[in-house]
Amino acid sequence: MKLSESLASYIRSVSYEQLPDDVVEFTKLCILDYFSSAIAGSDTLPIAKIEEIVEELGGAKQATLITGGKSSVTNAALLNGASSHIVEQDDIHKGSIIHAATVVIPAALAIAERDNLSGKDLITAVVIGYEVCYRIGEAVTPSHYYYWHNTATCGTFGAAAAVAKLLNLSEEQIVHTLGSAGTQAAGLWEFIEDGAMSKQLHPGKAAMNGVIAGLLSQKGFTAATRILEGDRGFFEAMSDDYDVSKVAERLGETYKIMENSFKVHASCRHTHHAMDLVSELSRERRLDAEDIESIEIGTYQVAINITNNDNPMTVYQGKFSLQYCTAHAFVLQEGSLYTFTEENLWNEEIRDVMSKVRIYVDPSKNNTYPNQWGAIAKVTLKNGKHIELDTDYPKGDPEQPVTKDELLEKFMQLSQKLDQSERENISEKILSLEKVEDLKVLFPKNRVDAK
Template sequence: MSLTRDLVRLIRTKEVTESDLTQSALFVLDTLACALGALNTEPARILAAVAPPRTADTARRAFYLGGLSHILEMDDLHRDSVTHPGCVVIPAAWAIADARDLGGRAFLKAILAGYEACCRVGMAVGKAHYRIWHNTSTCGPFGSAMAAAELLGLGEDHAVWALGNAGTQSAGLWEFLASGAMSKHLHTARAAESGVLAAQLAAEGFTGAEHILEGEKGFFAGLCSDPAPEALTHDPSRPWEVGRTSIKPWPCCRHTHPAIDAALELHAKLGNTTLSKITVGAYRAALDVCDRLHPDDPYSARFSLQHCVAIALTEGRVDQQSFDAGARVRVAGERAKVSLHVDGGIEAAYPNAWGAIVTVETADGQVMSAIRSAAKGDAENPVDATELASKAHDLLVGGGMAEADAAQFILTVKSLTEDRPVRELDLFKLDRASHPA
């Protein structure tokens, strides 16, 4: 028996309720809105040039949508695994469901399975993996392959092969952050595509390593110095991992969100008070990824705890314009006052809880703090269906969609639970204005 076989069996014996399908549809809405909201960006233009979405094959369509979904930094996040499952699993599932003209319910069930595989592998890689490897990129192929296996109707052996084929394609290094390169979008694009290819090959009898995770020369041995294999199948009867996945309210790295949430609370209390010192306590991974005192481009600013806290404290909001050149100049003085440190209690709770404490000292000597153990969008502090629809609407319209079309698109996604054909989403038609054939 292998870990991948155990995982396939765990997933295929979990109960799927109507509530689970409804929740799955909300995550589809979030991911597709993130993707279509990014259509007018330069990375989107490049992705479309390399993988034209209306003429590419199924795997390359997953590649295109997977890359597109991650551009705006608004896609979902599973804390325990430190993965963004939606931008990998949903593009893969959509590409196959669209190509095979499948109904919404099968599509939504496959997404539940894909999230489960991605998140459980992510929880098993250990903390050290994330210091070098981008978990979404390395663990994502397992999720996209599992979703694809469900939609292709693979039997157990073939599904295990699909996961083996997926795991051998795992990659994705954090080095892109040093220069603000676009590679992060490639990570999600390839993770989505790799899973589709892995499952398609398995469907044809192309075998994959059954012990790809725990084998002597497998995934854990090569990429993980402190793996936790038991996490892969721990508590199999608990709710689907999609229900433990967070939705982002702000367009920047999720590691910045607990501090943003705390800083917004302080902004409401401070008014125009002059600050002399700003301190942020967080967990080590947040500092490893987001310690950037002098971000010199919008992407770096999205990965700067100093900038995100400064803009939240100063302006009381964080949106797409909060990272442009003007915003970076406006808060340069406040950003310089921000110091970061690892807080022992917050570090001990990570990754089960992503927390932060923000403390400010005013010019007249007052000290105020705000702490978060669950940021807005976490399961303990959720974005509700109305708030999510509003986020999706703003993203869709921001990407160039007409107001009426955005409203109809949201309704179409929600009605997937009624087994509406996935093809009715017609993503290729919706992106035509931004990327003409």
């Protein structure tokens, strides 16, 4: 059986009724976490630019925009996907290196709202979308990740799978949906050299492309039936060392969404291990910058590929600098959205500590990546004392989980631009999503019909 056929059969077979209670509850937390980031990012400059394009393109008012008003399902997926990926607090899966919420959920939300589907339908589609993109991401990781932004490329398949489920497509139509998704999959890491807005375009476009793929297949539009494993398909074109078996292994027996990780710090996930270690050290030992002689951070090669920047010049670059994030966490003992500021970027104490940070590849951490995203922190104090700390799992991983209350607190913090009552209402609706019949209630009231 072709891989797309296996996935199509799986997508058709899953029902809400068969989902275990813990999967349903966890999926609602993923959706809550999505809205945390989407609301927080909704008034930023890149989203304002995309909103301008959405308004210029126009289209039927089918789905709610996180910025207010309505637009077509494709435009809603584009903008709502981009908005949730800008503050660097969206979820992540270690094995596939994908931020699934930012592509799967906005695509699913748009179609589910347009078609008057229920919270149960949305939950089911999200579970399926995560499953599909994580499996494809695991198959091509880690070699794919050097050039390609997995969230954008593999995420397109997840968005398409969720949409296909909501559209109730046949297995044949789903195969073509995956084919159209794969041929649109794109997103290169070169943007990181400039700190460009392309990072927000990637998930928005992936969500949008997933919607387009499903809608086209619904109308009989055909696509490659071996888009993954074909001789000129996704795997051959975009990975040096892929593992086809990852796609269908135990498909339907496990729920990959349960492997999801949540972000505590508002920076690249590859900086979180070090931030956890040094913030805890600083807090427990009551250390100051003047106490530090040196800090050595040993981690895996990919973390260094993405975050090796010893002199970030913008807040955005700071979030992708392991050296800066380490110093930031040591001095401030946290790394929330509201501590990554222009003032703190040039904070003399943080800059002093940053100058003492050295990063290197640790063989033990490199060998266990991507199953473990670990780091070793070796801290030398000016009094000659040496302290060594080690972690394999940043806070928020399944092995070191955050609680429901912590995610709710994160939502309340990131959505603080809304009134307290509005935040409480939205979070309550999401946490009882299986009872919701009108998905518009998940959006802030003043934004549903704002424009």
